[in-house]
Amino acid sequence: MRRVARRYAKALLKIGQEDGNLERYGEELALFNNYMQAEEKLREALVNPTIHSSQREAVIRELAPRLGLSEVMVRFLVLLVERNRMDVLPEIVEVYREFLDDAMGRVRGVLYVPFELPEEKLQEIVKGLEEKVGKKVILRVELDPSIIGGAVAKIGGVVYDGSVKAQLRRLRENLAKG
Amino acid sequence: MFEFIFKVINFVVLFFLLYKFMKKPLVNAVKERHSLLKRSLEEAREAKEQWEAKYREYDERLKRVEEEAQRIRQEIIAEAERERARIMKEAEEAAERIKRQAQLAVEQEVKAIERRLREEMADLTVQLAEKLIRDSIVPEDQHRLIDDYVQGIRRFH
Numbered sequence: 001m002r003r004v005a006r007r008y009a010k011a012l013l014k015i016g017q018e019d020g021n022l023e024r025y026g027e028e029l030a031l032f033n034n035y036m037q038a039e040e041k042l043r044e045a046l047v048n049p050t051i052h053s054s055q056r057e058a059v060i061r062e063l064a065p066r067l068g069l070s071e072v073m074v075r076f077l078v079l080l081v082e083r084n085r086m087d088v089l090p091e092i093v094e095v096y097r098e099f100l101d102d103a104m105g106r107v108r109g110v111l112y113v114p115f116e117l118p119e120e121k122l123q124e125i126v127k128g129l130e131e132k133v134g135k136k137v138i139l140r141v142e143l144d145p146s147i148i149g150g151a152v153a154k155i156g157g158v159v160y161d162g163s164v165k166a167q168l169r170r171l172r173e174n175l176a177k178g
Numbered sequence: 179m180f181e182f183i184f185k186v187i188n189f190v191v192l193f194f195l196l197y198k199f200m201k202k203p204l205v206n207a208v209k210e211r212h213s214l215l216k217r218s219l220e221e222a223r224e225a226k227e228q229w230e231a232k233y234r235e236y237d238e239r240l241k242r243v244e245e246e247a248q249r250i251r252q253e254i255i256a257e258a259e260r261e262r263a264r265i266m267k268e269a270e271e272a273a274e275r276i277k278r279q280a281q282l283a284v285e286q287e288v289k290a291i292e293r294r295l296r297e298e299m300a301d302l303t304v305q306l307a308e309k310l311i312r313d314s315i316v317p318e319d320q321h322r323l324i325d326d327y328v329q330g331i332r333r334f335h
Binding site for chain 2 (some may be wrong): 113114115117121124125128129131132148149150151160162164168169171172173175176177178
């Protein structure tokens with residue numbers, strides 16, 4: 001599934017790079033996917049191969065103006081319907097976002113903090129991490145009181161752990177080593 | 179007188195006749211007897227020499243057998259000594275090995291206990307430290323910790 005998703009995501013990325021709508025296609029993909037996942041009947045209809053593709057195409061074309069989808073996106077979604085690949089859409093959204101981030105020179109990550117951070121502190125952390133990884137960093141902030149204090153950032157498989165919990169863990173290792 | 183002369187003449191004649199006719203057979207008999215005795219003596223001497231030769235030969239063989247027996251006995255003693263030394267050495271080595279293994283097992287057990295104790299102590303210490311921090315941490319500390327995190331980001335590997 002992931003390989004199929006990569007193929008479609010790459011194709012859409014190429015179009016986006018050519019017409020300069022990389023970000024827009026990413027947003028439209030995510031928007032349509034969220035809508036489809038929320039509307040169960042719609043999702044079932046679009047992934048159902050027994051319903052003729054022209055009927056499913058008509059549904060997409062009807063939804064497009066309401067969701068503000070571009071013509072390229074409509075054609076992309078119609079292609080998925082025709083090839084019975086609409087079930088791969090969630091993966092395509094994910095992979096496209098990874099490709100897009102890569103193309104835009106940015107990375108996504110999660111920041112765990114024990115309390116709600118003021119915006120200026122969050123920006124300081126983002127700035128520090130951007131200097132560290134050499135890319136623009138987009139962080140999703142999650143509250144995690146178990147880290148006690150400090151913060152933990154996970155970006156592209158790398159963990160930047162500056163939590164009190166990690167310090168206690170190191171203390172425990174040192175004490176256990178003797 | 180005449181009778182005496184006659185007896186003498188008779189004796190002489192008898193002696194002459196005896197000498198004439200008995201000399202050769204008597205000489206032959208004596209010679210034969212002599213040669214028989216000589217042969218017997220010769221045979222006895224040869225037998226004696228043969229016996230002595232046999233005796234010397236048996237004596238030599240007996241000596242050789244005794245020497246061989248002595249050599250074998252010494253070899254057996256030496257071999258037994260070597261075997262005894264080997265067995266003793268092996269036994270000493272085995273004893274040393276067992277001692278070393280037992281010592282190692284004890285050392286490992288002691289180390290395992292030490293490690294377990296250290297880990298338990300570390301767990302308790304960290305649990306206590308965590309409780310103390312959680313109980314005493316205030317918003318100012320949290321902000322300071324975030325500032326420390328920002329300052330320390332570039333130090334991460």
